[in-house]
């Protein structure tokens with residue numbers, strides 16, 4: 344992938360899925376999916392290199408409640424994960 348993460352992220356399980364922006368925000372973000380099996384996979388959006396500066400949701404929760412202010416960015420993570428054949432077992 345030509346794009347590198349903008350921010351430090353020290354999880355070795357996470358798969359980087361490129362950059363994006365949150366709706367109504369100028370701040371660029373890094374998108375990740377953290378695969379731990381179908382029940383425990385997380386969708387993650389990092390917006391700075393500070394440890395806690397990210398938002399995340401479990402895939403299971405997002406699929407049950409696919410709404411809210413982060414709906415678009417979580418959908419983008421899922422779309423990119425599918426396009427790049429990230430295996431979610």
Ligand SMILES: [Zn+2]
Pocket residue numbers: 354355356357376377
């Ligand atoms: Zn991770």
